[in-house]
Amino acid sequence: MTEFIEAYKPLIIYVAIVISSVIILRLLTKFIVKWLIKKESNRLPESPVRSMKMVKLTLNLLWLVLGIIALSAIFVDRDKDEVLLGYFKLASYIGIVTVVTIISATLCNLWFKHRISEKVTHDFDPTTYKFLRYISVFAICFIGLLFVLMAFPSLKGVAQTALGGAGVLALIAGVASQEALSNLVGGIFIVSFKPFKIGDVIKITDTMVGTVTDITLRHTVIRNFENKMIVIPNAVINKEKLINYDLGELKCCEHIEMGITYDSDITLAKKILQQECENHPLIYDNRTALDKSDGKPIVKTALTKFNDSSITIRAWAWSSSFGNSFTLKCDVYESAKKRFDSEGIGLAFPTRTIYMANEKRSENEA
Known part of the structure; x- marks a missing residue:
């Protein structure tokens, strides 16, 4: 046993150093990420915990891959050292680019969230910042992917062309469907116009x-x-x-229609519907100064349609917003129904009259 240790002492020391380095790096990564998450959680309520865990996972995987490559040098010939060194550099490059991309996208996302929060606090429109946040994070991830592709000789030309400028759109058009591009352009039009x-x-x-x-x-x-x-x-x-409903003026005109029977008092039904609308607390007076001086009512009512078994009367009721108009409509339906019942005005419903004819049997029929 002593002879074995003496014979392979340099290799044993090398293996111990590699394994120890991987363990120390993984423990150090765990400690630093945990400390950063705790620190950011105290400073920011929306701390990027998920992103930091992705960084931790990427680094741990990187240390493991680098350790395996370093250990594999024991089992290959010395003329293969250049190949292993190339793999070591490739893994290091991909790992570093991945970590930098995740951190950059996270910082960009946090900055936009901060700006959006400021806009909302000061009652400004945050739509543009929200849309630009998606574009910026996507662009950072896309550029990071291109830098990773540059590490592979067969894909280096494609990545360099894309990073050159005009190739970005060509590459996107080549790998994305027409529908995806239409959605992207549609989103840009919505935010722009x-x-x-x-x-x-x-x-x-x-x-x-x-x-x-x-x-x-x-x-x-x-x-x-x-x-x-x-x-x-x-x-x-x-x-x-x-x-x-929020573009331009917020006031909204709601058509409140009710169908009454043909034998009902139309004038009384219109008056009841008008009163119930005007007495509602959410009604909005949309009359001009001239309308008021002429004595026109706040709510206009009219007979609008003759149906098969009913007469439709309509009230044009204004409210200050779309949400208020819906509440107004529901409340008026209920209160008007109660008034109609008490005043003897019937609400129509489809009816059919069926006439039965008895056929006389033929005298010759046995």
Whole structure:
């Protein structure tokens, strides 16, 4: 045993140094990352814990790969040392670029979050910063990937062309689908021309109504009034005709329609509907000074349609916002129904009259 140790003493020392170095580096990485997470958590409530864990995982993997490459030098011929040294440099380069990319993307993301928070605090529109955050983080990750590709001779030309400027768009067009590019361009158009912004209440269809919560590179997220998230691709929403309830004036005119029977008192029904609208606390007086001097009512009512089994009367009720108009409509339906019942005005519903004819049997039928 003593002879074996003496014969292979340099190799044993080399192996011990390599293993010890890997263990020390992993422990040091764990300690530093834990210290940084604790420090940042005290300073920032939204500390990048996930990013720091990714850095820790990347570094631990790097130390392990470098240790395996260093140990493999024992089992190969000395003429292969250059090859192992090349692998060692390649692994180190990829690991360092990955760590720098993660840290850069994290810092960029934190800076944009800080700016967005300032905008929200001062009641400014944060839409542009939110969209630019996605573009910036994507650009940093994309450039980091290109630098990694440059480490491989077969892909170096592609990476250099892409980093040259015009090649970026060509590379994206080559690997991305037309739909993905349409969504990206659609997102840029939305942020640039601002048909809506984050926080606006928009209506695309009857089933897609809600508040815009986010605009990403690919899609727009809307929170509907059932607290469900609707994800719509930017290319789709960019082509649709939509209603933005927060664009320009916020006041909203709600059509409140009720169908009454043909034998009901139309004048009384219109008066009741008008009174219930005008007595509601959310009603908005949209009359001009001339309308007021002429004595026009706050809420206009009219008979708008003759149906098969009902007459439709409508009230044009204004409110200060879209949300108030919905509440106003629901409340007026309930209060008007109670008044109609007490005043003897019937709400119509579809009816059918069926006439039964008895066929006389033929006298010749047995």
